[in-house]
Amino acid sequence: MPESPMSLQDHGPVPTAGPEQPAFPAAAATAPVVATAPAANALDPEVLARAQAGDHKAFGQIYAQNKRRIYSLCLRMVGNVAAAEDLTQEAFLQLHRKIATFRGDSAFSTWLHRLAVISLDEAMEPTQEERVGRSFGSPDLNLSGTIDRLALQRAIDELPQGYRLIFVLHDVEGFEHNQIAEMLECSIGNSKSQLHKARLRLRDALRKLPQQEARR
16 A cells, blocks of 8 residues: 655646746647547556555656646646646545555556546536536537637637536547546446537537627
8 A cells, every 4th residue: 555645746746837937838728639649658567566555756757647637637627727736636646545446457547537537526516507418419520620729729618517528538638438438437428429519519619709700
């Protein structure tokens, strides 16, 4: 079992947006929507084993390797730097407490993102619309065209929480539907459906944007 939790500052600061040299690009909240393959951050099994045995240095390696992606997910979900930092800190505190329980039934990145999702769930209250749900009967869409990145990010920010989370995990972070289903404890079909609806919402929002701009 790992030793008692210590401050994550022992492994370097949680990303901030300070005036000198931020740990993340200043435009993190408006970064282009490009999927990044989770496999690129594959964890060394030896480092994991040492961290599970209570090695703080090994845990620091895991923190350094994964903090950017967890922070990015939190920032895209809450849209607030301070809140994203707090949620990132909480996710890694949970990781420190629970890392010895990881048995490798799923990819480590999937398991870690599940801890982050739990922190996000506790921090964000679902809206009434998300509880009831809506149905969209249109075909799926392709968002690969040339779109103003700021407009796209605004449209993503306005998605209901459930849609936004699955869109970010799939289209931004690059997770597959089976991994997302495991993180969110839902069915693969539900993950696909929520992503489909999120994309439809985005298409509708982006189509309305020229009309809104013309009225200004």
